[in-house]
Amino acid sequence: MTTVFQGFRPEALDFLVELALNNDRSWFGPRKAAYEALLKRPLEQLCTAVNLEFLARGLPLAADPARSPFRIYRDVRFSKDKAPYKTNVGASFPWAGNGGGVGGYFHLEPGGVFVGGGMWHPAPERLAAWRNAVTGDRVRVHAAVENPAFVSAFGTVDGDRLKRAPKGFAPDDPDIELLKLKDVVFGRPLADEDVLAPDLPATIAAALADAMPLLRLLAGLPGHETDARWLRD
Secondary structure: OOOOOOOOOHHHHHHHHHHHHOOOHHHHHHHHHHHHHHHHHHHHHHHHHHHHHHHHHOOOEOOOOOOOEOOOEOOOOOOOOOOOEOOOEEEEEEEOOOOOOOEEEEEEOOOOEEEEEEEOOOOHHHHHHHHHHHHHOHHHHHHHHOOHHHHHHHOOOEOOEOOOOOOOOOOOOOOHHHHHEOOEEEEEEEOHHHHHOOOHHHHHHHHHHHOHHHHHHHHOOOOOOOOOHHHOO
């Protein structure tokens, strides 16, 4: 069997639509082989191809077919929603070395395909370091978030925000919206048709290349390793 990524098949999107309507073990069990053929193995092949793109472009991100893909199984131990399966598939591309949970992300869901990344749910020390950079190194921060390639690809940084200025920072700070961020993330939608194309790995790598100034800034922030679940589960 070839290991070259050739694009997801249209049936892969159909499978996720049906899974959303039949999210239970009795439906999924007899169709597990279809899931593996349509989604699991192609996602692994995608990660292999994306890693080659990263290497070719000199991007310090890692795509590993064994570690990057998320599991289809939901952790329902502490959730009121006991649906056993995710209705999407995704993969994380962490910063090579100790990047503190910084990296890229690919999400495949019918009508909700996107590529993005950043720093999601960072450890307190790293979030504090981000805020200190915003006020202490404004030129570099603005150069990263206002980089023309980044703005063209993603628009702006986003994420959950505090309602008020964080403790120790002035409410009228000119960069108050950056200071309020609890996550520093970005993303852009892709069309469902994009995931059917063999050049999807190049599309993902090119998008993350446009985010390199911001990713480098985030990966270089001091602090402990984050528990960023979107890069691990």
